[in-house]
Every structure is written in C-alpha cells, then in structure tokens.
Amino acid sequence: MIRDILRSEIERAVNKKVDFNVSTNEKFGDYSSNVAILLKEDPKKIADKIKSPYISKIEIAGPGFLNFYLSEKGLMEGLKKLADCPKQGLGQKIQVEFISANPTGELHIGHGRSAFYGDALANVLEKAGYKVEREYFINDSKESAQIKELGKTILGKGTSYLTSYLKKKLEKRKWKVDDESEVGYAIAEEIQEDNEKFIKSLGIKFDRWFSEELQLREKKEFKKTIELLEKKKMVYKKDGAVWLKTSKYGDDEDRVIVRSSGEIAYFLSDIAYHINKVKRGYKKIIDIWGADHQGHVKRMMAVKKMLGWKSDLDILISQLATLKKGDERKKLSKRKGNIVLLKDLVKEVGLDAVRWFYLEKSLSTHMDFDLDLAKERSQKNPVYYVQYAGARMNSILNKSKLPARRCFASSDAGGQISKPVRNLILKLIQFPETIEDITKDYQVQRLTVYAYELASEFSQFYRDIKVIGSKNEKELIALVALTRKILQDTLKLLGISAPEKM
C-alpha cells in the first residue's frame, strides 16, 4: 500500500520511534502525517529530509502537519499495489460466529444486524488474507429451556413462540410421544431448516452449523467441561447448585453452571462450545452477540482467563433495533407482536437495499427502525447510486472498441495526469487501506462509505472526461476497467449485486 510506503519513507527520515499517522483527507494533500507535531520538531526540517520518488511535493500546514502529494510514480505504485491487496492475514485462521438465532421461530429485523454485519466482516477478513470460518450455533439441546418451552406449546400446554408460522407448521400433526424435549427438538429442527434456507437466500453462506444437541450434549461435552472446571478447582456447590468462580477473573459475581435441579445452565453450554472452538486452533474468535447478551461478555471473558485460552476472543455486541412508527417508538418484542420479519423487509425493499441499509450503520448504533423510511429508501437508497456508477462503467467498456487491459501503466499517463484522473486514482488506491482499517477496528460501515465515495469520484470523472474517442482512450479504458473491478470487489464484500445495466 502506498500509505505504508510513505510511512516507511517518513520513518527513515526521522529515524525515531514514534507512533505517527499517515492518513487521507482530501482537503489536505493526498496523504498527511502528524509526525512533526508528535516529535515536536520543526516540520520543515523533517520535510527536507524526506526524499522519495513517490512524493512530488510536501506542504507544511495547520499546526505542523506534513501534507504529501504523490508523484506520478507514487500514483502508479499505488495502483500496482491494488492487485496484492492487504496481506496482514497471512492465512491465519479466524472464526466468526454470528446470527445464531434460537430455532424457535423465524428471523426478525433484529437478526438482520448480526447477519449482514457478520457476513460482510467475514468477507473483509477473507479479503485481507485470513482464513475465515463462518459459524452458526444452534441452541437446540433437548435439555435447554427454550426447546422444552417450544415442546410445551406444541403439545398444547403453552403458548410461547406460538406465531402464525408455528401454527401452520403444527397443523394436522399428531405426536406419539408426550415428551416436551423430543417434540420440541423435532420442530426446532424443521424451523432451523427453514431458517437455513432463508439465510442462504440472503446470500450468506456458513461453513459450519454447530448443533448444541449433536455436537455437545450427545457427546457428553457438558460433563467433560464440568470435570475440567472441577479439576481447575474453579467450582463449588451452594444451595444445591454448582457455581463457577468467575468473579475471580473480572466478572461481577459467580455464575451457576448446573442448577439445583441437575439441569445445566446455558452458560455451561456456552463454555463447552467455546472450548470446542478454542481447540480448533483459531488465531482469533469473533462472536457477534445481540444486545440482550451483553451481560454475558464479562463472564465469558472471565472463563477465557480462567482456562488460559490462546485464541483471541472478540465479542461484538450488536445493539438493538427499535421500531419507529411516526413519533412512537416501540421495542421489538415477540410477545407484543410488533415484530417485523426479516423476510418481509427483504420482500418489500429488496435485498441490495436492505443490505446497504444495515451495513451503513455501525454495530453499536441503536438503530431506529422506521419501516416507512426503509421502504422509502428502497427507491432513494445510495446503493443504487453506487450500482448506477458501475453500470456506467460497463456501458463505456462495452462501447469502446479497445480491449481493457488489466493495468494502467505509468507510460499510459502520457506525461500528464489530469485532475479527474488523478482523483479517481487516489480513491482507488485507498481500497486496500480501507480493508486494512476494517480488519483492525471491525467498522464495516467504512466499506459503504468507500463504495459511495468511489462511485462519486467516478461520476465526476464521467462528467469531466469523455473516454470514448479521446486520444488517450486506451489508457482511460484501462482505468475504467480497473475502477469497475474495485467497485465490484467492494460490492461483493458487502454482498450487494453489481448489475451490468440499470
């Protein structure tokens, strides 16, 4: 990346250890750095020491920033680096677990956050060179409370989860056994199957569907986990229940892992699951949980410390969506029935617009879900602006008689790079930087910002430069082809289609 090249050029010039920035901000040169401010040195002196063929000009501005302008060679170098994107992953294994909705009903719009965010994050990490596994945990243990609850409803002894969807599923069903666990599990499997189908239709592919029942409970993993924790002397009995000393490792209090009834608590299952994951040798495990699980973060982190897990564990919390109707704000609640299914939203608004709608927001934002706005946005969504720019690129490439070469080589510039071309190149070379930034801070919405900016930059280029018939047509076609490639890559990471025509 050109940013890294500039960084090392500066490092060489100052020859000191300092954690400085090299950033882009179109207002201030192509790249800019605060190195002089941090070192409290005369920026001019530092600027004079930097000699690089990639830099054509250094400006000193503001409270001592160095603003860099790339030379033609710098621009071309940046474009060359596009091919080998970032490489920080080096094939390390990362696991991303997301959605993991209970198999007791359909996915609602709250699940959409985890779904699209997790998918896009996994895509980005993959692009950055990590080996990513996407995993979905199915809470389907026959011992678990919600499966039993579901079972009760099925047997007519309760009303939990009783949606029209479930009612339809239960029509004309007769049960030979009178066992809540068994019937609950049977129906949960069917619901899960429906959900998996639906998730696939969203363009999300999981590498592993991890069943709590089959891969933990049936394999006696709960028992093994308790034994392990006992061996570590981390458990004790109180009031007939088994407790884990999580408070020793940063949790607010100790937690029950086996209830006095002998049933296991969900927390134990979660520990067993994470032990299973850790054993697989990931460099990093990323869990995306709903806001209702935020209270569990501390206890899981406590277990990580307690057992000395080697894998990094990042638990991301997706904040709740609230439903807004006019001035009224409602909590999404299954019980109150003001739940909106994700499939209905997709049906109404379209998958591309829905994905954009979700992905442009950071995970920690409390989403105010205004259904009317979402519908309105189906027509005014920025995603169409981005796609439209892509369609224009296609149109140019199709109309030109010249073949689109892969590379926009230095010689193509013909000695002079015009402003619109230059701006477009600068935006292109920010692509790997955006990927790198996201792998560090997981702020996936940067990608939608980037996509929009790239489309916008291209639209200006389109206005100013007539490609077909120009004397530089060959070079410009190569640039357009490259832009299309990067735009397609970006949309692919977001899981959004790139139509050839609109």
Added chain:
RNA sequence: CUCCCCAUAGUUCAACGGACAGAACGGCUCCCUUCUAAGGAGCAGAUGGGGGUUCGAUUCCCUCUGGGGAGACCA
C-alpha cells in the same frame, strides 16, 4: 440500586485523538445537441449540559441530563 450501550443538521447515519465535523433524504438555486440525468454544480442547516487530560477532544476520563439494554439456579 449495579453493570453495559447510545446521544452529531429537520430526519437516518459517518468521522484511526488531528486541521474548516462528512454524506444521504428533505428544503432552496442552477445544468439534459455530451460514453445511462437513477447524474452533475451550488446554498441553508448539527457535536445534550458542566468539568478534566492533551499542542489538539465528536472521539479518552469524571459528572449531570435524557434514551435503550442487562441484572433468574431463562436463553
């Protein structure tokens, strides 16, 4: 009562501790003999209050206010 998250234009959202806080939608002006006007150019409009750390704070710390979550031997 304790813990966690949030508070930015009229609205929905952005902003690795950096410069003059960006977009979109909505409002107001302009631009179609030009490779797709689903486009482009421009105007108006915002960091909840008070402290602190820093050369520099939307960002970090404290506090107040206002929202939302979590606080079961439910998940």
